[in-house]
Amino acid sequence: MPSPDAEARRAWIATLAKAPPARLAELMPELPPHDVLRSPEIGAVMVRGRTGGTGAAFNLGEMTVTRCSVRLPAGPVGHAWVQGRDKAHARRAAVIDALMQTDAAQDLTARVIAPLQAEAAAHRAARAEKAAGTKVEFFTMVRGEDK
Amino acid sequence: MYVAVKGGERAIDNAHGWLAEERRGDRAVPELTIPQIREQMKLAVNRVMAEGSLYDPDLAALAIKQARGDLIEAVFLIRAYRTTLPRLAGSRPVDTAAMAVDRRISATFKDLPGGQVLGPTFDYTHRLLDFALMAEGEPPTPVPSPQGGGEAPGAEAEGGTGLDAPPSPLVGEGWGGGAPHMPHVTGFLNRDGLIEAAQPSDATPPDLTREPMELPADRALRLQALARGDEGFVLGLAYSTQRGYGRTHAFVGELRIGRVAVEVDIPELGFAVEIGEIELTECETVNQFKGSKTEPPQFTRGYGLVMGQSERKAIAMSLVDRALRWQELGEDFTGAPAQDAEFVLMHCDNIQATGFLEHIKLPHYVDFQAELELVRRLRAEAQTMQEAAE
Known part of the structure; x- marks a missing residue:
């Protein structure tokens, strides 16, 4: 089980990975100096499902993924694994992951992470609302024997 | 004898040049962009991702453009x-369940909990050509809706995201992600023991992209092959079971389309993180089963899971999955194609199939020369025998 710190890091890494790359670049256009430990690398992750939704695992198919690792001059190391083939996205996410382990965390949370989370939630809610609009409301017709 | 044949280079170069020209079509018509294909030919993109077995909408759109719309190509x-x-x-x-x-x-x-949610479906459309879609640039006429969320897509452009509508009972009840909120219908039957259980296991499944498929193939391998199999082939097989060739009496217990998070254990972090989100279609069938020596009569299950929005494929996959389970459920093998794992698994991949099928159009001059000589010799022999008989 990840520690509370790891839990918070898990959340921001997921937010950065799922962010639309263009939006992330808009929120964080300039990256501070950093060393690249692992240059952005494009690869595949095999996505697994479960038989019957809950049973044994099986291989459904792959998805493209880009990963990257960086280190800030002060020491913190950031990692990113993001869906797709956008190397700039992976690098930006890795740098922000590293910065989130420094004093910049509070500012970055307010400036980058929170807006991304709010936008993702709004997008999801809008879609759920559309789905809700297509929910069938059954009603029973008056039946002959009820007269 | 091996005869090297040269001389096709110029013809091939010219053929490829012409192909590029034909791909572009009439230059008076604007060229398609990848985002246009990705957004407006989404179901074709989905099919290419599912059968290409790689989730990447941009690449699938590019492949469709390059292949001039030939989806198998x-x-x-x-x-x-x-x-x-x-x-x-x-x-x-x-x-x-957290979809x-x-x-x-x-x-x-x-009346399943959570309700019947139709989504953006072709069902209940009249399948009449909509000539309004040919009126370029004209927005579709909004359809008046009796309740929020059902208005025409045009409304969104004006900033009406539907967020101001009264909260639906569905919102916040499992649409936010995270914990499982939308339990599977089969779970309700499972509580009463009326349906076979699917035992969870995290054992690493076999992977046919790493090891050549060997028969008999276990269910995990069969599901992988079907998930990337040709939609038309799987559809035809599923239909054959409905017509009586390995009948399984399937009901669609549940069909769902939506997005799930993909979580990966990252070694450098030491824990799992969500790296993205993919759209999936899942179908679970509920099938009759009259019981066996060890199992009481109960319902059994077929399962289909496909990348993207592709319910025809997901339903077909679940029917074929169930038909292939005859042996484990102690049912009779009736000789139906859909029950024959070798027949299904060795022929459902359209890339293997098209590769072998189309290779016969490539030069077989030497093979054919041998056949030609054989036929000539046989004819000569037959003629000699006939003359001898006369």
Whole structure:
């Protein structure tokens, strides 16, 4: 089980990975100096499902993924694994992951992470609302024997 | 004798040049962009991703453009690209109970918890050509809706995201992601023991992209092959079971389409993180089963899971999955194609199939020369025998 710190890091890494790359670049256009430990690398992750939704695992198919690792001059190391083939996205996410382990965390949370989370939630809610609009409301017709 | 043949280079170069020209078509018509294909030919993109077995909408759109809309050729391009990618990891099994659903219907329970959600479906359309779509640039006429959320797509452009509508009972009840909120219909039957249980297991499943498929193939391998199998082939097989060739009496217990998070254990972090979100279609069938020596009469299950929005394929996959389970359930083998794992699994891959099928159009001059000589010799022999008989 990840520690509370790891839990918070898990959340921001997921937010950065799922962010639309263009939006992330808009929120964080300039990256501070950093060393690249692992240059952005494009690869595949095999996505697994479960038989019957809950049973044994099986291989459904792959998805493209880009990963990257960086280190800030002060020491913190950031990692990113993001869906797709956008190397700039992976690098930006890795740098922000590293910065989130420094004093910049509070500012970055307010400036980058929170807006991304709010936008993702709004997008999801809008879609759920559309789905809700297509929910069938059954009603029973008056039946002959009820007269 | 091996005869090297040269001399086709110029013809091939010219053929490819002409192909590029034909791909572009009439230059008076604007060229298609990848985002246009990705957004407006989404179901074709989905099919290429599912059968190409690689989730990447941009690449699938590119493949469709390059292949001039030939979807099997596009799948071929994706499969070829896929082999160039290093495999970085395997994901944790996706949790379809936590799916943010666009569509979720059941043909067995009218009042399932969470409700019947139709989503953006072709069902109940009249299948009449909509000439309004030919009126370029004209927005579609909004359809008046009796309740929020059902208005025409045009409304969104004016900033009406539907967020101001009264909260639906569905919102916040499992649409936010995370914990499982949208339990599977089969779970309700399972509580009463009326349906076979699907035992969870995290054992690493076999992977036909790594090891050549061997028969008998276990269910995990069969599901992988079907998930990337040709939609038309799987559809035809599923239909054959409905017509009586390995009948399984299937009901669609549940069909759902939506997005799930993909979670991967990252070694450098030491824990699992969500790296993205993919759209999936899941179908679970509920099938009759009259019981066996060890099992009481109960319902059994077929399962279909496909990348993207592709319910025809997901339903077909679940029917074929169930038909292939005859042996484990102690049912009779009736000789039906859909029950024959070798027949199904060795022929469902359209890239293998088209590769072998189309290779016969390539030069076989030497093979054919041998056949020609054989036929001539046989004819000569037959003539000699006939003359001798006369």
